[in-house]
Amino acid sequence: MNTVEIAGLTTHIAGAADAPSTVVLLHGFGAPGDDLVVLADHIRAGARWFFPEAPLELGGLYGDSRAWWLLDLAALEADLRTGVPRDRRAELPEGLHAARAQLLRFLDELEAQHGVAPDRLVLGGFSQGAMLSLDVALHRERTPPRLLLMSGTLLAESDWQPRWPRLARSKVLLSHGRADGLLPFGVAEALRDRLRDAGATVDWHPFDGGHEIPSAVVAAAGPFLGDVG
Numbered sequence: 001m002n003t004v005e006i007a008g009l010t011t012h013i014a015g016a017a018d019a020p021s022t023v024v025l026l027h028g029f030g031a032p033g034d035d036l037v038v039l040a041d042h043i044r045a046g047a048r049w050f051f052p053e054a055p056l057e058l059g060g061l062y063g064d065s066r067a068w069w070l071l072d073l074a075a076l077e078a079d080l081r082t083g084v085p086r087d088r089r090a091e092l093p094e095g096l097h098a099a100r101a102q103l104l105r106f107l108d109e110l111e112a113q114h115g116v117a118p119d120r121l122v123l124g125g126f127s128q129g130a131m132l133s134l135d136v137a138l139h140r141e142r143t144p145p146r147l148l149l150m151s152g153t154l155l156a157e158s159d160w161q162p163r164w165p166r167l168a169r170s171k172v173l174l175s176h177g178r179a180d181g182l183l184p185f186g187v188a189e190a191l192r193d194r195l196r197d198a199g200a201t202v203d204w205h206p207f208d209g210g211h212e213i214p215s216a217v218v219a220a221a222g223p224f225l226g227d228v229g
Helices: 073-082 096-113 128-139 157-167 185-198 215-226
Strands: 002-006 009-014 021-026 047-052 121-126 146-150 171-177 201-207
Touching: 002 096, 009 096, 021 096, 021 128, 047 096, 096 121, 096 128, 121 128, 128 146, 128 157, 146 215, 157 185, 171 185, 171 215, 185 201, 201 215
Parallel strands: 021 047, 021 121, 121 146, 146 171, 171 201
Antiparallel strands: 002 009, 009 047
16 A cells, blocks of 8 residues: 555555556545545455545544535534435535545546556545545546445536536446435435436445445445456
């Protein structure tokens, strides 16, 4: 495992430089920067892995944790108390534009300096990392051919709506827990339908669990990543 800086983001790298595919995975809100690194050992896909750390340090009660953009924690706690997760599809987070711009620079630098072929790139993440991955895919000139979206949700729908056709040739692994207390399962189903309506090939993995990455999703990710090309 090596650690380098790419486009201003501390990035953990695993796997061989000559691997047939490259996977960029983004961690979720409130997680440490190396939160998803363990997946490189559990998903046997013969890939090279890049795990960038989000730029915002949360600190305080969150300890060693980071975020791609800040959340309304009071609203989040209210959702948890009521047990009714909020539909966020109309939200346009204040920090989303800055996070998108930095990740776009990250991907450009990855291709230029690390020999990553655009047609061999898989972009994805968990929760907030999945949301940012999808947002970047919708805005990037060279759309990643594959997306690995774990427990994300619809955001910024007014901005995303005219961009869905960009994903017409993409393959997407989409997972979500039926008992997710943070992001509604029904909205994940709506995201699945948006992707399918756009022409994307969606490998849909609902599961009986919460806001997490279960072993069944890890198992499904191996074949999904292993046949890139």
